[in-house]
Amino acid sequence: MPSLPSLPAVPSSSVPAVVSALRAAGCVFAEDEAELLLATARTPEELAAMVDRRTAGLPLEHVLGWAEFHGLRIAVEPGVFVPRRRTEFLVDQALAQAPDARVVVDLCCGSGALAAALAGALGAVEVHAADIDPAAVRCARRNLAPYDGRAHAGDLFDALPAALRGRVGILAANVPYVPSAELAFLPAEARDHEPPAALDGGADGLDVLRRVAAGAPEWLAPGGCLLTETGEHQARAAVEAFTDAGLTTRLAVSEELHAHVVIGVRPCRRTTGV
Structure with a gap:
């Protein structure tokens, strides 16, 4: 399955703020998650909404819309089991x-x-x-x-x-x-x-x-x-x-x-x- 497209339109200056918000919410891998969110969000507004969903406790994969599995990006919808x-x-x-x-x-x-x-x-x-x-x-x-x-x-x-x-x-x-x-x-x-x-x-x-x-x-x-x-x-x-x-x-x-x-x-x- 082809990789999902990355559209890194959000400026990298947003990284510290995103990492800080994720850390405050208890995300252990805040830096890694921030990179994925920034690479997926197409606008600052979309990034803010994604960060809000993640800090509210939604699984990262549901926020991104995909999970990495065995070299593939698997589409994952809200409410669907996330592959481990x-x-x-x-x-x-x-x-x-x-x-x-x-x-x-x-x-x-x-x-x-x-x-x-x-x-x-x-x-x-x-x-x-x-x-x-x-x-x-x-x-x-x-x-x-x-x-x-x-x-x-x-x-x-x-x-x-x-x-x-x-x-x-x-x-x-x-x-x-x-x-x-x-x-x-x-x-x-x-x-x-x-x-x-x-x-x-x-x-x-x-x-x-x-x-x-x-x-x-x-x-x-x-x-x-x-x-x-x-x-x-x-x-x-x-x-x-x-x-x-x-x-x-x-x-x-x-x-x-x-x-x-x-x-x-x-x-x-x-x-x-x-």
Whole structure:
């Protein structure tokens, strides 16, 4: 996907004032954020409005209208889940596991960042995304347009075209995995500005993950893989859910990104001669 245009029409003399306002609001990376806001705003008035939104607590990505993810600028609308940089590890694991995949599906897609990143890396692939949130589906359609991808509205596999059954090479599912009782402890940017359905994973955080794991074998091609992110303390139970679904399962961990990705592969059926 091509980079979004930068229109740095606001004078650089505005930098100190913007940094000061962001610092006062508690933004840890005030200098970096100021540079992005100044590069995006087209007029001093637009810059002032963007700074006001950011200091009021709106996620930076919602203020800018995009998030950087796996070398791409992903369009992100207000109210849509913001892709996390740690989830780039999931993309890398998918590409390593199935470098020749020709059909890619992104469940619980949010902005469609996973589907866009995979399509951008794999080249000519059939790419689909699905989410239960209409705003997310609209956003995903925008991000997948350069790859002729399709985004579908609906609940998990119910949203997908039936013709995909048994054909999916990579099934990426960045499911919600925060336990319900822990939602109140999330940073305000997520808690107040992202849809609860994109965060709340149920009592132990694994409700949606278990549903995806149980349904995946029907949709995966032989040798196709399912990948999902989970929390460190949930990893063992998540691996068990994949294994119980009949997938050959392993856990990949990035200490640097604090990322835990469960990978399940549909076994290839063996044929015996007569």
